[in-house]
Each structure stands twice: as structure tokens, then as C-alpha cells.
Amino acid sequence: MKLDAVDVRQAASAADIVYEALRKAIIEGDLAEGENLRQDHIAQMFNTSRIPVREALSRLEQHGLITTERYKGAVVAGLSIEEIEEIFEFRALIEAEVIRLAVPNLDRRTLELARQHCEEFEREENAERWGEINRNFHYSLYEAARRPYYLQIVRASLDRIDRYLRAQLTLTSGVARARREHKAILDACMARDAERACALTRDHILDAGRSLTIFLREQRG
Amino acid sequence: MKLDAVDVRQAASAADIVYEALRKAIIEGDLAEGENLRQDHIAQMFNTSRIPVREALSRLEQHGLITTERYKGAVVAGLSIEEIEEIFEFRALIEAEVIRLAVPNLDRRTLELARQHCEEFEREENAERWGEINRNFHYSLYEAARRPYYLQIVRASLDRIDRYLRAQLTLTSGVARARREHKAILDACMARDAERACALTRDHILDAGRSLTIFLREQRG
DNA sequence: CATAGAAATATTGGATCCAATATACAATCT
DNA sequence: AGATTGTATATTGGATCCAATATTTCTATG
Structure with a gap:
């Protein structure tokens, strides 16, 4: 330990x-x-x-x-693959909605902060830090939704699968894809296109979930 | 022995x-x-x-x-009106999705059970029992979604506002409306119309939320 | 009489001790 | 030898005691 x-x-x-x-x-x-x-x-x-x-x-x-x-x-606690899938599906639902609610409230400072996290995620080579930066990027945008209850649930559900998500980023070369998707989400936010940001966030999460469960199915046999 | x-x-x-x-x-x-x-x-x-x-x-x-x-x-803990609104909005999002996922899995027994809860809710005159029966009705359908994590969250979010919801049913004559809406939701489920059940559930929750917040705004001044 | 300060009381968070029981292993029996 | 029983150990849940501090009550003083 x-x-x-x-x-x-x-x-x-x-x-x-x-x-x-x-x-x-x-x-x-x-x-x-x-x-x-x-x-x-x-x-x-x-x-x-x-x-x-x-x-x-x-x-x-x-x-x-x-x-x-x-x-x-x-x-x-360990999670079965089914449980992990459920949580990813759930996150896709909530976080997509959160970003939709956030976009109208995004101000210049918040966008600048998100851009910095996005860049940091792109540059960072130390895999240990990806999880943290990934969280920071998403949360910096989510905050603008001004929905503390939603965010509390988002946090709790991410906590449950964060450790698997980190594995997904490092072990399945999910970073490259995550980097592209983050940029696309940020672009949509900057263009104030709530629907696009929503759809991209949804896909981003579902993609990660699919990639992860494929990996786990192989690993666990 | x-x-x-x-x-x-x-x-x-x-x-x-x-x-x-x-x-x-x-x-x-x-x-x-x-x-x-x-x-x-x-x-x-x-x-x-x-x-x-x-x-x-x-x-x-x-x-x-x-x-x-x-x-x-x-x-x-007491909740501000804004917090209550947020939780109703959240519930509408989640529970609408849960019912959409549930409809394809509804079997005859489950529908029969839901119908009984629905009838009980219609007949029951003792306001003290409405909260309980209301929960039973919705959960009997939600179970069919086979999404334990979603249900855990639904339960937690309902816990937070249940006491206000009970007040809404009794103090604002929300029962009559709730009874009609329950029947409509049950009908949609029996017709296997997931989209309709989803939309009706969403409106059902948002209606209750609106009615409640109007009442609370008067009451709290 | 009103008020500032001191003592008494209430209340929480944590430490230590005790009771219950699951597990591992030794002893015993067939 | 293998199965069964007994015992020691590990480990948790709860009770009781203690320390820290907030609140209330009381007293003395202007």
C-alpha cells in the first residue's frame, strides 16, 4: 500500500x-x-x-x-465491465448536458483557462499527469454551467472510473484521440456552439468508454 | 434431525x-x-x-x-429555491433517460405492478401516503432499465427534495395533475412508446418542480 | 439597571478499552 | 492420511473516557 x-x-x-x-x-x-x-x-x-x-x-x-x-x-472496490460501461454511459448523458448549459455562460477568462489546460494536456509527456489535466480541462468548462449539484454528481461518477480512465489513456494510446477531441470541444465552445460542444463531449466520453471496455475485455479475458 | x-x-x-x-x-x-x-x-x-x-x-x-x-x-439541511430548481431539472434529465431505457425491457408482470401502483395512487385519500406510492410507481418502471448506478443517483436526488415534493402534492393540489400524468406515462409504457414515455416523464417532473417553486416563492416571500 | 468578564454547561472529535467473530493453524480422532 | 475439533490471532463495531471549544449563566462593577 x-x-x-x-x-x-x-x-x-x-x-x-x-x-x-x-x-x-x-x-x-x-x-x-x-x-x-x-x-x-x-x-x-x-x-x-x-x-x-x-x-x-x-x-x-x-x-x-x-x-x-x-x-x-x-x-x-472493483468494477465489472458492465458497471464501467454504465458509468460511462451515465457520464455521457450528464456531462453533455452540463457543457450545453455552460456554453452560454463562458466568458473570455474561462475560455482562456480552458485553452491553457487543453494545451498543457497536449504538451504533457508524463502519463502520470494526464488524468489530472484531463479533469482540469473538463471542469474548467463545466464550472460555467453554474450547476453545483450536477457537478457534484459528475465528480462522484468520475471518481468511480477515474483509475480505469487513466489506464485507458496510457495503455491504449487513447491520448492522441483525447487530444484531438479536446481541441474540437474547445473550438465549439469558443464558437459558442452549445449543440456541437454537447455532441462532441458525448462522443468523447463514449469513445473513451468503448476503447476502455475493449481493452479490459482483452485484459480480463 | x-x-x-x-x-x-x-x-x-x-x-x-x-x-x-x-x-x-x-x-x-x-x-x-x-x-x-x-x-x-x-x-x-x-x-x-x-x-x-x-x-x-x-x-x-x-x-x-x-x-x-x-x-x-x-x-x-434546507435547500434554497435555486437548489431545488436545479435538482428538479437534474431529475428530469436522468429519469427521462431511465424511462426511455426501461421501456424496451418492460414485461407484463412489471407493467401490471406499475398499473397497481398507479391505481393505488389514484384511489389513496390519505395525503401522508402519496409520497411513498409516487416513489413506488416510478421505481417499479425504472427498475426495468437495469441500470443500478442510474437508480442510485435517482434515489439520492429524490431523497434531497422528497420532503418538498410531498408538500407540493398536498399543499398545491398537485395530486390531481400527478394522477393524470402518471396514467399518461403508464399508457405510453404499455404502448411501448419509449419516446413518449420519456417526454411525459420529463414534463411530469418539470411540472412538479415549477408548481413547487411557485408555491415556495409565495410561502418564503 | 445594564454590561463586561468569569465560571458553568453543553457539545463535539478523538483515544483507549472491550466484546464479538472470522480466519488460520494445531491437535485429535477414525 | 484426511477430516474434525479446538485454540490463538487478527480484526472489526461499539462503549466509555478525555480534550477542546462554543454557548449560556452568573456575578461584580460602573
């Missing part, structure tokens, strides 16, 4: 810190699917007791990132 | 029980918006310690049903 052990005596509650650290470790794939999460082990790493750890684990379970069983403990 | 094999599956944990009870109380409006939730008090009510109560509260906070502040405690 590998995660950034933080000293707990800081602003937020210990439970919040543990929750955030575990969440990050899971969605970035540092904690492998199926890996055991022992309460006292984690507690020791964060220099705290098991109480806040349990609270953090309970929250992670609510979000579907782990599963727990009494007397047995928690393991990082 | 011959014994009946009993399901010895353990009772849920105390935290689960507290969570479910509080969730139910909040979404049904038994706990009013802004009401204080004291850990001690709840613990005594459930004859347990504060530990499982805290875990339950932490989960409720994740779902947005309460807000907590250190040294101050938890209060039942």
Missing part, C-alpha cells in the same frame, strides 16, 4: 484528512483494486486512532469506492 | 440502523429543516453510544441531507 501519510494535527478534522487521502489514492490507482485496507494500519500511518479512520471508510463506502464486511475489513 | 434453515444473517450495524432511520425521518419531513440533531439525544433514542450516531451523521452529510459544524452539531 502506498499513500501520502499526512500529519493529522492541522485544520480539518482527522476524518476529513483520512477521507481525502484515501479517496485520492483510490481514484489515482495508487491503491489497487481488491487491496485490503486495515483500520489500524491506516490509523498508524496518519498517526491517529481508528475512530476517524472508520468514519472515512464509511464515507468511502457510501461513494462506492470501497466495500466493507464486518470482521473482515474494507477492500478497494 | 430436521431443522428449518434460518437465515442467520446478522442484524445491520447500529450505524446502519441509525442512518436509515434518520434518512427516512428527514426525507419524509418528520425532522423539520433547520432542526438540531444532537448526537447524545439520538444515541439515547436508539439506546446506543455516540460512535455509531456520528458515523450515521457523517454519511448523511455526504448525501447533503444535513450539515454539521464542529462544537455546534448537525442540522437538517
